Amino acid sequence: MGRPSHKDNNLNFSKDPSAAIEDMMNQYGTLVLRTAYFYLGDRHLAEDISQEVFILAYRNWTKFRGDSIVKTWLIKITINRCRDHLRLKRSAEIPSDTLFINEPITRNLEEEVIKRMNRTEILKHVLTLPLHYQEVLYxxxxxxxxxxxxxxxxxxxxxxxxGRLHRARKLLGGLLEKEGFNK
Incomplete structure (x- = not known):
């Protein structure tokens, strides 16, 4: 009878790697890209890593045991690929707000610009923290x-x-308070 389909957020993934990868890319492609960009700070490199993630997921789909949801599995692959790359070379580009890659502006322009500036300012402070705190906050x-x-x-x-999340929040809160950032 074979292995049952994997379920993730009410989306069934096929046992066939080709069909499953297409669904995963549609559902999680932007999320994987944002995560890679957060770690690497370089859009083109993030796109390359994203492609690698889905190639690895394709190759390993039949080995996926379902110990976690597909989303978590893909993000774990993404984090590991980014960590591998960072061991080799740290990118000089500082990411802006990863939430806004491929996101259309849906409010009036003034509100959107203010929101993005605030989020970017917070992200700049997050990026001053040690990497393990950046990671949990992200x-x-x-x-x-x-x-x-x-x-x-x-x-x-x-x-x-x-514990890291608690310490990261305290550190970030202190940084934001010192800068007079209003919530």
């Missing part, structure tokens, strides 16, 4: 991962993630 606030999903994506214990 995954928690930008990708809406819970602490268990972050633990699975990073390979760290959930208690460690909760």
């Amino acid at each position: 995954l928690f606030y930008y990708l809406d991962f819970n602490t268990l999903e972050i633990a699975k994506a990073t390979g760290d214990p959930e208690g460690t993630i909760r």
Whole structure:
């Protein structure tokens, strides 16, 4: 009878790698790209890493055991590919707000510009924190991962993630308060 289809956020993924990858790219392509861009700070490099992620997912789809949801699995692959790349070379470009890659402006222009400026200012402060704090803040606030999903994506214990998230919030709050940033 074969292995059942994987389920993720009410979306069934085929057992066939080709069909499953197409669905994953449609559902999570932008998310993978944003995550790679957050880590690397270079749009073109992020696009290359995103392609690598889906190639790896395609090659390993039949080995996917379903220990996590597909979204977490793809983000884990993305994080690992970015970490591998960062070990080799750190990009000089500082990312702006990753949430706005490929996102159309939906409000009036003035409100949108102010929102983006505020988010970019917060992101600049996040990027001054040590990488393990940047990582948990990004995954928690930008990708809406819970602490268990972050633990699975990073390979760290959930208690460690909760501690990092707590310390990262305190550090970021202190930085923002020092700068007089209004919430």
